[in-house]
Amino acid sequence: MADDSSRKRKVRGRKIRSDRSGKEGRRAKKELARKASKARSQNGDSPLSDPEEVEPEPFVETDAVTSVRNRITGWLRADQPVHLIGPTGCGKTALALSAAAERGRPVVWLNGDEAVDTAALVGDHAGGERYKEDDRFVSGVSKQTEIVRERWVDNPLSVAVREGATLVYNEFSRSDPSAHNVLLSVFEEGVLERPGKRGEDRSIDVHPEFRAIVTSNDVEYAGVHEQQDALLDRFVGVHVDYHDETTEREIVDSHVDLSEADVETIVKTTRTLREDLEVVVGTRAAITAAKGLAVFEDARQNGAADGEFDDDLLTDVFMDVLAPKIAGEGPDDIEALRTQIAESV
Ligand SMILES: Nc1ncnc2c1ncn2[C@@H]1O[C@H](COP(=O)(O)OP(=O)(O)OP(=O)(O)O)[C@@H](O)[C@H]1O
Structure with missing residues (x-):
């Protein structure tokens, strides 16, 4: 990112340095966010997380930052899932969250690690509810039936595809690649299969506003957690490098x-x-x-x-x-x- 593209700047969010006008600005912003969230729920959207609130950190926008962010939001508008690839700590997560917030849809956040499997993505049975029915329909004869009703709890991917949220899946290449098989049918056929679930609602139709941004470290991308090509091919890959010096100064200054x-x-x-x-x-x-x-x-x-x-x-x-x-x-x-x-x- 070139230095000369960093002249115009805009700082959003919270600074540690705080003055009165800053506080008032934040209060006004919170109020706006509250109203926006209310409006969204009245429009039938579920405010899973308020896009204004997923950005509690300051976010610095120089021209260079805005240009990458616009590429991300552009691809999302073109209904393409986006894979942000770059070195650790260069600002991938900040960009992903900012692009997600820009869409004005609910945001679902997920962090990749070894423990993430299919159930962690789509949901799981959370034990059963057990109760007994005791029929005494004929005097002296009783019939006891034990009923076990299974309770299913949805996990982030199910919630995101159903609600049309923007899924931000950080460091996704740290998760076991087999956990991501369910993503193939999401991107390919617009259907999320929930393997553990029984009954008619085993699969969910993907909401047309569902979008995904995943991030990965460029080392891990090619490393032991290599994800299957069939999945990586579904994403556009946006390479992110360290910001230019002026942008980095603005970022540090904002913190x-x-x-x-x-x-x-x-x-x-x-x-x-x-x-x-x-x-x-x-x-x-x-x-x-x-x-x-x-x-x-x-x-x-x-x-x-x-x-x-x-x-x-x-x-x-x-x-x-x-x-x-x-x-x-x-x-x-x-x-x-x-x-x-x-x-x-
Ligand atoms: N545009 C920005 N405005 C303000 N702060 C930023 C910006 N970009 C990055 N940062 C800050 O820089 C630090 C690193 O950014 P971030 O966590 O987004 O990097 P990352 O590439 O996702 O890192 P990792 O690979 O470790 O997940 C964070 O503290 C973040 O708040």
Whole structure:
């Protein structure tokens, strides 16, 4: 994403820095969201989650961000499920949620992991209700019947296809590929089969407004959790890369209360580390480092200007932020990471 495409900006949502006008703005926005939600339910839609409320984090829109988001919403309008592929922490989830919110339909959120199977997607029997009927139709003779009524509980995919929601399925490639067989008939035939369910409503007709956005890490996309081609072919794949420097600065700035010069230093350091290190250094790392530097009072050398942090502390902070990425590795690797960070800083 080019730097020059980031001039126009718009910040939506909540900033940590809060002033009176900000609070009033949020109150007005909440009120609008409440009215929108009411209007939607009166139109027959089920407000599963208010699209205004699925975006509690600040969302920065530069031209570059808006352009990717428009590609996503465009494909959704063309009734194509969208697969967002990109490195960890580059902003896929934020984009997916923003595109979903833009549609003004209810949003259903799902996180992929090993434990997600077909039942976790479509629903399951949640035990049975058991009761006894005791007939004493002839004096002295009694007939007892035990009745077990099964209770079925729908899970996110069933709810989303029925209600015409936008399904945001984060890190979907972390789930077992066989769990996704049910998605094939959803995209192909417009029908969701619920394998465990008995009776006439075993399948659900997919609502015409149902849409899906899935995200995956570009490493896992090609890794052990490879999903079946037949499914991946149904999606359009939108590749998302790290944002340009100006956008990253805007994003960090929207999350913390630091001066522009401070944010600039943090983002520059993050981008240098991204080039120099083997571990993935996403925008999330920049935000976390900025949150740390905002609270550590000894972050500055005496008399240092905005944007100048104590080198050792900057190293410590980025070390803490990135250390989880080499968790489980030996002391040599930890030391090597520290040395590399110190050199880059
Ligand atoms: N446009 C944006 N406006 C504000 N914050 C953003 C924006 N894009 C990304 N962020 C922030 O950057 C961080 C990383 O973004 P996000 O979680 O969307 O990345 P991701 O690519 O989905 O990461 P992962 O691969 O780990 O799921 C989050 O804290 C998010 O709030």
